[in-house]
Amino acid sequence: MKKAALVWVVLLVGTALWILSGAAEAAVKEEKCFECHDEIKDLKKGGKHAKVDCVRCHTGIDAHIEDSDKRPGTRVDLEACGGCHKDQYESFGTLNFKKPARVEKSLLTERSPNPFWDKLMMGHGFTKEHAAPRSHKFMLVDHLIVDRAYGGRFQSKTGWSYVAVPGATRAWDVLEDRYPDSKEHKAFLPESAAAANPTCLQCKTQDQILKWKFLGDRDEKAKWDRTSNVVEFVKDLSNSMNCFMCHDPHAAKPRIVRDALIQALSRPEKDTLWHKDPKATKIDVKEFRGGFRKIALLEKYDTKLQCGQCHVEYNCNPGYDPNTGEYSIKAADPRTNHFPFKDVLQIYDHYNALGFRDFKHGLTGGLLWKAQHPEAETFWNSVHDKAGASCNSCHMPKVRNAKGKVYTSHWQTSPRNYLKETCLSAKCHPKLTQEQALYEIDSVKSFVKGKMRKSEFWLSALIDKIVEGKKAGLDAETVKQAQEQHQKAHVLWEWWTAENSDGFHNPQAARESLTRSVEESKKGIKIVADALDKKAAAK
Numbered sequence: 001m002k003k004a005a006l007v008w009v010v011l012l013v014g015t016a017l018w019i020l021s022g023a024a025e026a027a028v029k030e031e032k033c034f035e036c037h038d039e040i041k042d043l044k045k046g047g048k049h050a051k052v053d054c055v056r057c058h059t060g061i062d063a064h065i066e067d068s069d070k071r072p073g074t075r076v077d078l079e080a081c082g083g084c085h086k087d088q089y090e091s092f093g094t095l096n097f098k099k100p101a102r103v104e105k106s107l108l109t110e111r112s113p114n115p116f117w118d119k120l121m122m123g124h125g126f127t128k129e130h131a132a133p134r135s136h137k138f139m140l141v142d143h144l145i146v147d148r149a150y151g152g153r154f155q156s157k158t159g160w161s162y163v164a165v166p167g168a169t170r171a172w173d174v175l176e177d178r179y180p181d182s183k184e185h186k187a188f189l190p191e192s193a194a195a196a197n198p199t200c201l202q203c204k205t206q207d208q209i210l211k212w213k214f215l216g217d218r219d220e221k222a223k224w225d226r227t228s229n230v231v232e233f234v235k236d237l238s239n240s241m242n243c244f245m246c247h248d249p250h251a252a253k254p255r256i257v258r259d260a261l262i263q264a265l266s267r268p269e270k271d272t273l274w275h276k277d278p279k280a281t282k283i284d285v286k287e288f289r290g291g292f293r294k295i296a297l298l299e300k301y302d303t304k305l306q307c308g309q310c311h312v313e314y315n316c317n318p319g320y321d322p323n324t325g326e327y328s329i330k331a332a333d334p335r336t337n338h339f340p341f342k343d344v345l346q347i348y349d350h351y352n353a354l355g356f357r358d359f360k361h362g363l364t365g366g367l368l369w370k371a372q373h374p375e376a377e378t379f380w381n382s383v384h385d386k387a388g389a390s391c392n393s394c395h396m397p398k399v400r401n402a403k404g405k406v407y408t409s410h411w412q413t414s415p416r417n418y419l420k421e422t423c424l425s426a427k428c429h430p431k432l433t434q435e436q437a438l439y440e441i442d443s444v445k446s447f448v449k450g451k452m453r454k455s456e457f458w459l460s461a462l463i464d465k466i467v468e469g470k471k472a473g474l475d476a477e478t479v480k481q482a483q484e485q486h487q488k489a490h491v492l493w494e495w496w497t498a499e500n501s502d503g504f505h506n507p508q509a510a511r512e513s514l515t516r517s518v519e520e521s522k523k524g525i526k527i528v529a530d531a532l533d534k535k536a537a538a539k
Contacts, residue, residue, distance in 0.1 A: 448503030485524030
């Protein structure tokens with residue numbers, strides 16, 4: 001069966017299940033809904049979805065009208081939008097067969113080769129499996145099955161065949177819990193980790209959007225919060241990257257829903273990259289159910305903000321207080337759902353002011369930070385950003401379907417797979433050949449990778465020197481100074497292992513950051529070496 005046919009089988013089955021579940025109620029007069037939902041009326045009236053009836057996306061409306069305590073159901077599956085936006089839906093499901101699943105980023109043959117990875121990150125769950133991302137439609141599935149997240153408890157029902165199942169956006173169609181009798185979040189398999197938590201899932205799916213209070217705070221009206229048992233939480237989820245994360249279903253306008261990003265853009269300090277950008281897209285934050293949830297409508301499509309809901313550095317886990325050295329920052333603390341939205345040269349100071357570290361290094365005993373995936377902040381103020389390009393320019397270009405109709409591709413992939421529509425387009429680099437474009441891309445990446453390897457060498461040397469100093473009995477203050485140098489050097493390096501372009505999004509920033517990392521490592525080595533010399537001279 002051809003791919004397109006399989007896609008439509010999924011859509012038809014989804015629609016059939018929707019009808020059988022009771023969604024095919026008689027169309028209600030939307031004015032009846034608007035009697036109570038003024039905020040929705042304001043969004044929907046005059047918009048592109050003004051004529052879309054409420055029953056298209058909601059079930060149980062008749063019962064809800066009779067008894068307001070009986071809440072209606074809300075469709076969160078991608079097929080709800082895919083029934084109308086067929087090209088976007090089909091392109092979103094594209095699988096890049098040149099990019100295998102579960103590829104360790106640190107392999108010498110892969111995009112971030114790093115023979116020092118386990119040593120530099122010793123003590124963190126990412127040493128169990130540090131897999132490169134692939135198609136967005138597999139985002140939730142890949143998160144659930146990775147060795148570092150749930151201790152190996154979630155596995156494929158059919159072995160490795162899950163990696164290429166068409167339309168595999170529904171996690172539990174292809175995965176199962178091998179330890180269903182245990183609610184304990186722990187490592188079940190050797191060399192696995194239980195590092196996942198409810199907050200880190202906010203970027204994988206928003207299935208829980210109506211069951212999760214803003215920022216994941218506890219509330220009697222919220223089924224889930226930051227402190228929820230993540231094993232139970234994930235079983236209430238199914239779809240990867242819902243369409244409504246970027247598109248408001250009522251207003252049919254661009255939006256963001258990621259709570260920690262909305263909070264960052266609303267900070268009174270006005271200290272983010274967005275705040276300091278005179279050309280920044282304006283946002284309109286709207287509250288629902290008395291502040292239970294917030295969304296931010298955008299004045300125009302801005303993928304730096306929309307993609308920046310997930311492709312961003314953020315803290316999503318408990319951690320250490322650097323002032324006490326204790327693992328005392330638990331999920332109830334608001335710092336466990338936090339976006340800095342700053343660039344690499346600001347991150348060290350930001351987390352110092354926040355008072356947060358992610359993990360304790362297994363060799364030095366020092367407290368360190370773990371980066372997430374800071375593509376948005378890295379791209380900000382880059383050459384391409386200043387030239388007017390944005391994430392969609394390279395990763396979601398305008399293309400034509402089989403009938404010649406132009407639409408925005410939702411296969412969010414490397415521009416290498418779209419060179420004619422991206423790099424070589426009339427508004428970008430029309431004089432370049434495909435070979436020249438690839439040559440330039442690969443040259444930038446190779447240059448940055450070289451700087452990464454050098455910074456990793458000196459970080460490894462610094463770790464060895466701190467271990468040597470501790471064994472020699474250096475005083476605690478000297479060791480602490482060296483550990484802080486380790487943190488400075490680590491931040492300036494590790495940002496680029498998490499950033500998924502090998503520095504191409506901002507090669508100038510990559511060079512500055514990685515060379516500074518080398519300098520900070522050398523300073524740390526000198527602190528220990530001088531102390532060892534002084535100690536030896538005193539004997």
